[in-house]
Amino acid sequence: MMTHRNFPIGSSERPLRVAIVGSGPSGFYTADTLFKQKDLHLNVDMFERMAMPYGLVRYGVAPDHQKTKKVIRTYEATARDPRFRFFGNVQVGRDLQVEELQEHYDQIVYAVGCGSDRRLDIPGEDLPGSHTATAFVAWYNGHPDHRYDRFDLSARRVAVVGVGNVAMDVTRILVRNAEDLASTDVAGHALQALRSSSVEEVLVLGRRGPVQAKFTPKEIREIGSLPNVDLAVSPQDLELDPSTRFQLEKDRFARRNFEYLNERAHQEARPGCRRVRLRFFSSPVEIVEKQGRVGSVRLERNRLVWDEQGHSRCLGTGEFESLEVGLVFRSVGYRGVPIAGIPFDERKGLIPNAAGRVLRSPGDETGAGEYVVGWIKRGPSGLIGANRPDSAETVRGMMEDLQGREARPFPEGNRQVLEGRLMERGIRPIRFRDWQLIDVEEQERGRKQGKVREKISDPAEVVSLLKKRQRAEGTQVLG
Ligand code: NAP
DSSP: OOOOTTSOTTSSSSOEEEEEEOOSHHHHHHHHHHHTSTTOOEEEEEEOSSSSSOHHHHHTSOTTOHHHHTTHHHHHHHHTSTTEEEEBSOOBTTTBOHHHHHHHOSEEEEOOOOOEEOOOOOTTTTSTTEEEHHHHHHHHTTOGGGTTOOOOTTOSEEEEEOOSHHHHHHHHHHHSOGGGGTTTTOOHHHHHHHHTOOOOEEEEEOSSOGGGOOSOHHHHHHHHTSTTEEEEEOGGGGOOOHHHHHHHHHOHHHHHHHHHHHHHTTOOOOTTOEEEEEEOSEEEEEEEEETTEEEEEEEEEEEEEEOTTSOEEEEEEEEEEEEEOSEEEEOSOEEOOOOTTSOOBTTTTBOOEETTEEOSSTTOOSOOSEEEOTHHHHOSOSOGGGHHHHHHHHHHHHHHHHTTOOOOOOOTTHHHHHHHHHHHTTOOOBOHHHHHHHHHHHHHHHHHTTSSOOOOOOHHHHHHHHHHHHHHHTOOSOO
8 A cells, every 4th residue: 555654745746635526616616726726736536416517507597698607618627637537427425425535535625505495484385386496497407307397387477586696587587588598508398388488477576675685786687678578666665764775875786776776666567568576575474375386475564674783684564465476486595405424504504614614513623624615615695706716715724734734545546446436336427528528419409409508408318428429439438
């Protein structure tokens, strides 16, 4: 057995071995930042639960935001680095255990995002016709786990709960002309369903006021500028209390949102147009059943209360109202999912950490070689670019922790051992060159239909395509 005890970790004789779990933006920015460290010899292995890389950029960013998806080119450049290996179709905590990673890597970075949703905890939340926005987003983005989902778009009026950017994405996809999506990478099944949609009105529900809305000015303006779509907000909802007026003075984004909503408040509804109606100070208290599915939503009017730090929250006024809706999308934020063998903060829904170092027990900042980046580190907020400085902070901690650390021996044949174990367990990792083949195939299929890409969302089809190549090349890619 080779021990390398006499060489520092990160030297050419004993390169640093890093595992990154998750292949979304935060995972790729971490790899990129590591590769840019001066005089550091290292190898990075990235494990991904899905067969394909890029996480929310592939399965979350809306199909009509193709410019945003171009960030993938940066990740491709990182993946081309010879020190990088990709293992798709491998779920850590299920196919590989955390202890096995600990045995084979010096440092492990969890970049797993937030794979679940916050709940409203109101009666009727799980009725047929009440869905998470994230399921709808995954469906129209061709996510394999959601390819058989069904959304009843024969509903005339739909409620979207929450006023963040995910709510804006869902609303926009519901009201925009489906033909606008026809040349994008929207999933074929979604395009077909959206083409025959009967949705006329989307009711977007904010529990606090317009100034507290989380959507960004660009996103609300995008909806307001869609042809044949009316955006309406009640003037009553734009009346501000003194504390909100104070908040508005300090918050440039909120001011831009508010000014824009004021412009829209007095516009007449145009016949033949789809309508987006923003309702603020409104909390759903019940989703009410009609004939076995969503029939209406019962709302309570709220008012704002402020604490001494200047934070607002909403308080019910006891005034109720019911509105008929045929479909509800709950867009109230994401939540992390625990990984077996890694601590999890149930209250916050993320992995407890100090500036990216996983805390195995409260106050323990010993740098045990486990780290977090992205949403599972700081919570589910921030645009894609916010993950770059976030990853850089974690990498700084990783580099500090290497100082003076003694290299421990790895099992013999270390770099191949885990791959071998996966094969023994019947798990066939998808390597980056496999993904590149699928990438070309998806673009080719898209081109034939006048789309930028037609995603392959059936995992069995991915396997059969790769086997076909294996046969053609006479190589052993998949078993
Ligand atoms: P978000 O920005 O945190 O918005 C969540 C919304 O849900 C807020 O309006 C929140 O209201 C509301 N909410 C939470 N609990 C609720 C409850 N019990 N009842 C009613 N409403 C409730 O989260 P997100 O929309 O999921 O977005 C996540 C991140 O991804 C954000 O940083 C977002 O900007 C980003 N993103 C960006 C884009 C884009 O750039 N186009 C697209 C998608 C996502 P309160 O404020 O009152 O809590």
